[in-house]
Amino acid sequence: MEAAIEILDAEGESGLTFRALAAHLATGAGAIYWHVANKSELLATAADDVIARVMTDVEEGTEPREAIRSITSGVFDAIDAHPWVGTQLSRELGNPR
Numbered sequence: 265m266e267a268a269i270e271i272l273d274a275e276g277e278s279g280l281t282f283r284a285l286a287a288h289l290a291t292g293a294g295a296i297y298w299h300v301a302n303k304s305e306l307l308a309t310a311a312d313d314v315i316a317r318v319m320t321d322v323e324e325g326t327e328p329r330e331a332i333r334s335i336t337s338g339v340f341d342a343i344d345a346h347p348w349v350g351t352q353l354s355r356e357l358g359n360p361r
Contacts, residue, residue, distance in 0.1 A: 265313040268306060272348045277307065311352035314342050 268289045271280045280303070282293040289296075299338050300306045318338035343350040 265309050268310045269314065269346065272307075273346055274311060277289070277348055277351070280306070282306075290308050307348075308356065311349050312348055314349050315339065315353075318342050 268280060268285055271284055271288060275284075282296050282303070285296055285306075286293045292333055296306075300309060316343075318335060322334045326334065343353075
């Protein structure tokens with residue numbers, strides 16, 4: 265996911281192709297298809313990875329109000345750093361898994 269996120273940050277969604285990711289990883293596209301079925305799944309997994317980092321940054325035992333503030337601030341910062349995440353999250357709202 266780290267490589268996919270790097271490509272997304274540098275080139276946006278249009279720059280993330282299985283061919284570009286395979287070249288970045290110095291592997292074949294078939295190796296990537298072993299882990300994700302298509303580009304939609306790859307984008308969703310990359311966004312999940314970014315958001316999961318926000319969630320794990322909240323320390324255990326944090327008061328609920330502070331945890332919510334930390335999460336919302338973290339999501340804002342994540343979208344600011346990775347604009348494609350906001351697009352992916354809004355896409356996921358219309359297509360729940």
